[in-house]
Amino acid sequence: MNNLNKITKVLGLTLVLAASSNALAATVNSTATVEVKNIVTLTEDATLNFGSVRATADDSNVANFATLLLNPADGTLAPVATAVGTSALTSLSAGNPGTYTISDAANFTPMTLTLPAAATTLIASGVPATTPTFTVDDWTATVSGGPNDGTDAETATNLTTDATGAVTFNVGATLSTIKSAAGTATAYLDANYEGSYAIKVEY
């Protein structure tokens, strides 16, 4: 009978332990994730356009050029200074600033805008080599919309994203007739003059 008691105790203890380990706890593994998106989306909503102009080139001296400033805030065009020599540049129809939207960014976060440091040249395609070009430089940008509307987009925290992680800004610049002393330029032709430039936004 003693042996029987031992068998019973051992058996009972074994079963209780088995039940405890197998049935009283359950475990499940899972994952925790985060997505990093440090690169923002920059969309060009409107290209920088100086409209139609009447232009006269004077490449007898590199200082002989005429200019038109396109205001990024409202798109107005105005001469920067009196034309020098026989150069001339007059606006015939309205242009518009380049308009850009930053999106997919963190909300309420300042962005840094870098405009071109150098000038870009506008040329007409398929025209004689002596056809004069235009120069675009002195880039400026203003914030469009939001609490900082109209402020300099390159200054401090003006270019700050909104609650949706987006912010829009306009880019303007100064258009000039050819700056050259080559003395070979003919008259400007009625054509579209185009060039490209790069801007950068980052946190």
Add this chain to the structure above:
Amino acid sequence: MTHIQPSFIIKIFFFILFPVSIFISSYAFAAITQVDKLSFGTIVVLDNTATSEITVDVEGRVILTNQIRVIDLGHPAYFILSDYTIYTQLFTVASVLNAETASYNNNSQQFTLINVTTAPSVTTNATGMAEVIIGGTLQTSGNGINQYYDDTYTATIQLTVSY
């Protein structure tokens, strides 16, 4: 010398095994179902010269420190416990299995899941169900290397439910 009859041993086995088997079977169909994984959302790491943290707590609130910004909000992990005994207290433990995250791009800096939090216990309702919510805190390396590439970073957590 006591002689034990085999039939008597069988009876003892029956009387011991039967209650235990009933005990086990009453929990055998309990289930833990994951409804949502713990997500810290989509973020930006502006700078990594110092450690920054993002916390998603069990209330779903997102708390940031230093140089982390949020693009899309994350959420805590959400589990449903079902087919448990009704009106029973279940003890829950959330733990981190792999603290350092992994990403597709091996050259990227990694985050550390420095802790996860959950209620220490939950009580099942009239249908034997209960909810478990797990929050956590993720930390950047802060080692000055600004190389958090655009990618998805994953760590592993574990939930243990016991009586």
